[in-house]
Amino acid sequence: AQSVTQLDSQVPVFEEAPVELRCNYSSSVSVYLFWYVQYPNQGLQLLLKYLSGSTLVESINGFEAEFNKSQTSFHLRKPSVHISDTAEYFCAVIDFNAGGTSYGKLTFGQGTILTVHP
Amino acid sequence: DGGITQSPKYLFRKEGQNVTLSCEQNLNHDAMYWYRQDPGQGLRLIYYSQIVNDFQKGDIAEGYSVSREKKESFPLTVTSAQKNPTAFYLCASSARWGVNKYEQYFGPGTRLTVT
Numbered sequence: 001a002q003s004v005t006q007l008d009s010q011v012p013v014f015e016e017a018p019v020e021l022r023c024n025y026s027s028s029v030s031v032y033l034f035w036y037v038q039y040p041n042q043g044l045q046l047l048l049k050y051l052s053g054s055t056l057v058e059s060i061n062g063f064e065a066e067f068n069k070s071q072t073s074f075h076l077r078k079p080s081v082h083i084s085d086t087a088e089y090f091c092a093v094i095d096f097n098a099g100g101t102s103y104g105k106l107t108f109g110q111g112t113i114l115t116v117h118p
Numbered sequence: 119d120g121g122i123t124q125s126p127k128y129l130f131r132k133e134g135q136n137v138t139l140s141c142e143q144n145l146n147h148d149a150m151y152w153y154r155q156d157p158g159q160g161l162r163l164i165y166y167s168q169i170v171n172d173f174q175k176g177d178i179a180e181g182y183s184v185s186r187e188k189k190e191s192f193p194l195t196v197t198s199a200q201k202n203p204t205a206f207y208l209c210a211s212s213a214r215w216g217v218n219k220y221e222q223y224f225g226p227g228t229r230l231t232v233t
Contacts, residue, residue, distance in 0.1 A: 009158060032220055043122075043208055043224035044161075051220070090160060094220055105176075106222060108160040 023091030
């Protein structure tokens, strides 16, 4: 079964510093990849997604993620963070090789809490 | 505005009582999902439904039940058989066709506390 590992449970950074949130998944043959963001006591919002094409995908608020098939990774980066980026970030994968009822199912990582300090 | 609503935002129940969480969407999505979120564990799939009058168990369905009588609605019942029901519950929906068919849209969540 597909599994997703977010290597850091918490990442503290200072405002305007760069940040990388790491995500690795277990199956590399045929996957769609997503990053979601969750602000306290709210639902999840899609930040960016990789379905096909260019391996580097960007969001409207300056985040980017790169699909690396050989390393089965989809790390999220931002060159300069803002206080408002403080939130929990989830990496998620759809594995198209999983058969039966798992087809198209989203598997989530454990989440990384990003805290931006002034 | 199109979106997903979940009610109530906070819910308190005594142990041994069944409780139903509401989820409504006006996005015209065919597929709907229920997730449970616990600190440090990410989201785990409870049930999902690809079409009206059909639903499938997810990874942690024991102690939960659902119905899908209308396209817009996918209520979740947490029964007394659920051993540890206190959690944050998230409902989501997605289209079954088109370029965004694998993109799930989430509601604001319901925080259930059982004492």
